[in-house]
Amino acid sequence: xxxxxxxxxxxxxxxxxxxxxxxxxxxxxxxxxxxxxxxxxxxxxxxxxxxxxxxxxxxxxxxxxxxxxxxxxxxxxxxxxxxxxxxxxxxxxxxxxxxxxxxxxxxxxxxxxxxxxxxxxxxxxxxxxxxxxxxxxxxxxxxxxxxxxxxxxxxxxxxxxxxxxxxxxxxxxxxxxxxxxxxxxxxxxxxxxxxxxxxxxxxxxxxxxxxxxxxxxxxxxxxxxxxxxxxxxxxxxxxxxxxxxxxxxxxxxxxxxxxxxxxxxxxxxxxxxxxxxxxxxxxxxxxxxxxxxxxxxxxxxxxxx
Numbered sequence: 001x002x003x004x005x006x007x008x009x010x011x012x013x014x015x016x017x018x019x020x021x022x023x024x025x026x027x028x029x030x031x032x033x034x035x036x037x038x039x040x041x042x043x044x045x046x047x048x049x050x051x052x053x054x055x056x057x058x059x060x061x062x063x064x065x066x067x068x069x070x071x072x073x074x075x076x077x078x079x080x081x082x083x084x085x086x087x088x089x090x091x092x093x094x095x096x097x098x099x100x101x102x103x104x105x106x107x108x109x110x111x112x113x114x115x116x117x118x119x120x121x122x123x124x125x126x127x128x129x130x131x132x133x134x135x136x137x138x139x140x141x142x143x144x145x146x147x148x149x150x151x152x153x154x155x156x157x158x159x160x161x162x163x164x165x166x167x168x169x170x171x172x173x174x175x176x177x178x179x180x181x182x183x184x185x186x187x188x189x190x191x192x193x194x195x196x197x198x199x200x201x202x203x204x205x206x207x208x209x210x211x212x213x214x215x216x217x218x219x220x221x222x223x224x225x226x227x228x229x230x231x232x233x234x235x236x237x238x239x240x241x242x243x244x245x246x247x248x249x250x251x252x253x254x255x256x257x258x259x260x261x262x263x264x265x266x267x268x269x270x271x272x273x274x275x276x277x278x279x280x281x282x283x284x285x286x287x288x289x290x291x292x293x294x295x296x297x298x299x300x301x302x303x304x305x
Contacts, residue, residue: 092298093149093155093298093300094279094280094298094300095279095280096280096300097151097280097300097301097302097305098235098237098280098281098299098300098301099237099275099276099280099281100235100236100237101236101237101238101272102236102272103217103219103230103236104217105177106166106168106174106176106177106178107166107217107219107230108166108174108175108176108177108185108188109164109219109230110228110229110230111230111231114176114177114182115228116131116176116185116188117164117190117227117228117230118228119131119185122164122185122188122189122190123189123190123191123192124189124190124191125189125191125199125200125201125202126189126201126202126203127165127186127187127188127189127201127202127203128186128187128202128203128204129186130175130184130185130186131185131188132185136186136204137169137170137186137187137204138169138170138204138254139169139170139204139205139206139207139254139255140170140204140205140249140252140289140292140293141202141204141205141291141292141293142202142203142204142205142292142293142294142295143200143201143202143203143292143293143294143295144200144201144203144216144239144283144294144295144296144297145198145199145200145201145294145295145296145297146163146165146198146199146218146239146296146297146299147196147197147198147296147297147298147299148161148163148193148197148198148199148220148299148300148301149197149298149299149300149301150197150301150303151300151301151302151303151304152302152303152304155300156197157193157195157196157197157198158193158197158301159193159194159195159196159197160192160193160223160224161192161193161220161221161222161223161234161301162190162191162192162193162220162221162222162223162224162226162227163190163191163192163193163199163218163219163220163221164188164189164190164218164219164221164227165188165189165190165201165216165217165218166187166188166189166216166217166218167187167203167206167215167216167217168187168206168207168209169186169187169204169206169207170204170205170206170207170254170255170256170258171207171254171255171256172206172207172208172209172256172257172258172261174187175187175188176188187203187204187206189201190227192224205241205245205246205249205293206241207250207255207256207258208246208250208255208258208259208261208262208265209258209261210257210261210264211265211271212265212270212271212272213240213241213262213265213266213267213270213272213273213278214240214241214246214258214262215238215239215240215241215272215273216238216239217236217237217238218236218237218238218239218299219233219235219236220233220234220235220236220299220301221233221234222234222303234301234303235299235301237281237299238272238273238281239281239283239295239297240267240270240273240278240281240282240283241282241283241285241295242282242283242285243262243267244285245285245293246258246262247259247262248288248289249289249293250262251289252289267282281297282297283295283296283297284296284297
């Protein structure tokens with residue numbers, strides 16, 4: 001794939017109005033932070049178009065002599081509530097902030113060596129293949145959504161924060177670390193939360209390796225520019241899977257010793273989820289092994305703490 005041509009400006013090469021972070025490199029090699037800024041700019045343009053179209057439609061549909069509601073009147077007050085709203089649907093909030101957990105030995109965020117966040121292409125929704133492309137890893141299909149709320153702002157949707165996720169494959173291997181797949185980068189990706197505070201990733205159901213309940217790691221960063229330094233993370237936690245879904249998945253071929261590993265564990269005995277049995281981290285699941293699963297988790301982040 002050819003790299004887009006930058007625009008030459010008096011201040012240096014630029015792409016879509018932004019100076020390149022690495023002027024000597026191609027546009028596609030500018031790194032994850034530059035990719036996210038490009039994504040946000042495009043999202044902002046689309047949002048502006050949508051707002052303009054919505055305003056025009058409202059004006060066309062408003063009878064003469066009537067007054068359209070102002071944006072201030074239409075917006076709810078920033079007060080805590082028992083629900084988080086996204087896409088018009090209300091979801092019950094967890095009872096507390098998402099627990100702070102270890103990033104584990106395989107984060108790939110530069111904190112212990114390998115750093116996928118310095119490269120380009122990690123900003124993506126489908127994380128099944130390597131960052132540079134290629135064949136997807138095998139496993140039962142999984143789509144998972146994290147819905148973030150800002151506790152310091154009345155649990156409003158936490159829009160515009162960057163979320164980095166990673167997990168093992170069906171055999172319990174971590175790309176960039178496990179012997180034989182050190183040069184791979186599958187099952188890692190970054191997205192920026194939308195106006196509803198949501199990110200959704202397409203992946204596979206992870207395997208279960210000895211000593212750990214099946215899970216997905218994630219880090220939350222305050223903005224797009226912060227992801228290249230793991231010390232900027234404002235929340236680090238993990239999503240847990242219900243035993244019923246995991247047992248069904250691990251009965252399928254390709255998941256190695258996951259079934260027997262799971263049989264020796266419980267949420268209460270897990271080194272991460274054992275404090276409260278994963279009460280604030282257990283995903284809501286729908287689907288089955290044939291059609292694939294959909295998982296969701298509401299993540300409350302308290303920036304005040």
